Amino acid sequence: MALDVTAMSPRPARAPVQPVPTRRTPVGLEPNATLVDREDLTTTIARLRIRMDAGASTFRAGQYFAIGLAVDGRLVQRPYSAASAPADAGDLEFLVRLVPGGSLTPSLWRLVPGDRVRIGPPKGLFTLDSDDPRRHLLLSTGTGLAPLRSMLASLLAPLASRGVSPTSNPPIVVHGVASAPELAYRAELERLAHAGRIVYVPTVSRPDHPANDGWTGRIGRLDGLLGAIADTTGIDPASTVAYLCGNPAMIAAVETRLTALGIPADAIRAEQYWSAPR
Numbered sequence: 294m295a296l297d298v299t300a301m302s303p304r305p306a307r308a309p310v311q312p313v314p315t316r317r318t319p320v321g322l323e324p325n326a327t328l329v330d331r332e333d334l335t336t337t338i339a340r341l342r343i344r345m346d347a348g349a350s351t352f353r354a355g356q357y358f359a360i361g362l363a364v365d366g367r368l369v370q371r372p373y374s375a376a377s378a379p380a381d382a383g384d385l386e387f388l389v390r391l392v393p394g395g396s397l398t399p400s401l402w403r404l405v406p407g408d409r410v411r412i413g414p415p416k417g418l419f420t421l422d423s424d425d426p427r428r429h430l431l432l433s434t435g436t437g438l439a440p441l442r443s444m445l446a447s448l449l450a451p452l453a454s455r456g457v458s459p460t461s462n463p464p465i466v467v468h469g470v471a472s473a474p475e476l477a478y479r480a481e482l483e484r485l486a487h488a489g490r491i492v493y494v495p496t497v498s499r500p501d502h503p504a505n506d507g508w509t510g511r512i513g514r515l516d517g518l519l520g521a522i523a524d525t526t527g528i529d530p531a532s533t534v535a536y537l538c539g540n541p542a543m544i545a546a547v548e549t550r551l552t553a554l555g556i557p558a559d560a561i562r563a564e565q566y567w568s569a570p571r
């Protein structure tokens with residue numbers, strides 16, 4: 294099923310964005326990159342392509358970059374996982390959710406191509422070990438797909454260059470969202486699945502949401518689906534490595550479920566986008 298772009302709502306009219314730097318922007322934190330493209334999947338999910346002035350940045354699949362903007366006269370920065378692959382010489386791509394009332398994302402939402410931002414150096418230890426021979430289980434909710442897409446590209450590219458396709462144990466990509474238009478990279482992932490290069494399992498958690506009219510795929514949360522996914526894909530717990538990214542509740546529930554399926558704790562790696570409320 295193709296993404297219904299006609300269902301995408303337009304972004305609100307643009308309000309002025311403060312340029313970076315301001316008087317209070319510390320020296321060395323001036324803008325160093327330009328937003329070159331954006332695609333709004335919904336009113337709250339967007340793909341942003343950003344070009345560094347100094348050219349492509351070297352990073353490892355799974356790492357994040359701080360995106361910074363001047364907000365009310367001070368530089369506000371937040372971490373965002375790169376969705377593009379390290380081998381994509383050129384622009385960095387990010388998949389971002391608008392958090393209403395947040396410190397950065399409402400300002401980020403007003404950016405249009407040509408606007409300037411500050412991008413920090415790559416950081417983070419949630420990185421792919423591409424030499425790991427185990428089967429990869431990539432589990433995410435919402436924008437947590439971003440680092441997993443980067444990892445997937447890094448996993449598949451060497452196989453393609455060696456003419457190896459499809460693999461006998463293709464990576465499994467499970468992506469949970471509230472509504473189908475939030476399924477970023479859906480067409481690309483469906484193409485890979487059709488070619489037998491991955492197993493793609495998109496799922497929506499709110500079947501009654503109007504945007505899910507016509508949805509015929511899986512319904513439910515990741516942890517509830519894992520048993521069935523393990524059965525249908527023939528996961529061998531002893532030779533599987535799982536990468537999880539997204540919201541804290543999902544990560545806690547899925548870790549518990551993976552452990553119950555027999556996947557050892559040291560074969561489960563996770564990146565959590567924010568802290569669970571205490």
Ligand SMILES: Cc1cc2nc3c(=O)[nH]c(=O)nc-3n(C[C@H](O)[C@H](O)[C@H](O)COP(=O)(O)OP(=O)(O)OC[C@H]3O[C@@H](n4cnc5c(N)ncnc54)[C@H](O)[C@@H]3O)c2cc1C
Pocket residue numbers: 357371372373374375387388389390391392394395396397398399417436437439564565566567568
């Ligand atoms: C390593 C890392 C990588 C990240 N990568 C991404 C990414 O690729 N894409 C992305 O959209 N976000 C990502 N985030 C989250 C991002 O850094 C910000 O926290 C988020 O964009 C909110 O920023 P804000 O300044 O607008 O809101 P803030 O003022 O920082 O946050 C307000 C509150 O919103 C909550 N919150 C944060 N993120 C979300 C969310 N997505 N949904 C619901 N509530 C949230 C937090 O509890 C926080 O207390 C990542 C976070 C980390 C730690």
